[in-house]
Amino acid sequence: MKALRIAASGMMAQEMNVNVISNNIANMRTTGYKRQRADFQDLFYQNLRRVGSQTSDAGTLVPAGVSVGSGVRTVATPRIMSQGDIEQTDKETDVAVRGEGYYQILMPDGRTAYTRDGSFELDATGTIVSQDGYALQPNITVPQNARDFTISQNGTVQAIIGNASTATVLGQIQLARFVNKTGLEAIGDNLFLETDASGPAQVANPGDEGYGTLLQNHLESANVVAVSELSSLISAQRAYEMNSRIIKAADEMAQATSNLR
Structure with a gap:
């Protein structure tokens, strides 16, 4: 039947x-x-x-x-792809995105992956990396004698080096956007890959028109x-x-x- x-x-x-x-x-x-x-x-x-x-x-x-x-x-x-709740962690390398945008992560095979997971760490050389040790792009390195490490809302990374009285800019975090976020391919480990369906990544600084801002010492929870x-x-x-x-x-x-x- x-x-x-x-x-x-x-x-x-x-x-x-x-x-x-x-x-x-x-x-x-x-x-x-x-x-x-x-x-x-x-x-x-x-x-x-x-x-x-x-x-x-x-x-x-x-x-x-x-x-x-x-x-x-x-x-x-x-x-x-809606925004998850923002939770305070009080960890200086934790950064949440408020609004649109993905962090860029350099994979071991040379590809660029994208994530909303801002739970970053510093490796042995001071490079900002993901939980799996993959470097954040653009590459940013924090010197061993750095203190008062800060990440501004527009992605500027600064720290006071040694006995200096003023902060030094260490790098600039950028965010990627896609025309069709749903078209991203999930590969696990909180990472996504660009596909023909998602369209190419459009990269800019946090806070630019259409892009979210960053919030240090916070993480975005699941939605x-x-x-x-x-x-x-x-x-x-x-x-x-x-x-x-x-x-x-x-x-x-x-x-x-x-x-x-």
């Missing part, structure tokens, strides 16, 4: 939905994480009586046809809302159960038809 295949596609779709929701919940405390959602489309239809077809020589038309769908499929799992995710989980569970009942009902109907023979 067609109902078996239709209900099976519904169960597969809701299984994917639950997978997406579970990943959101698992990353509730992941810095800069952007939640996903599952989007679905109905499958093609078999037209048993096409709407608008002619029913007589007088030209009368069918006002509503007869068509049977084939089920559902998962078409996309886009990320919701996952627990209540919403639990509500979506319950809905997905109910939909899965209803599709499983359809399979059971279709099987019982097929058995009844077989017994008639």
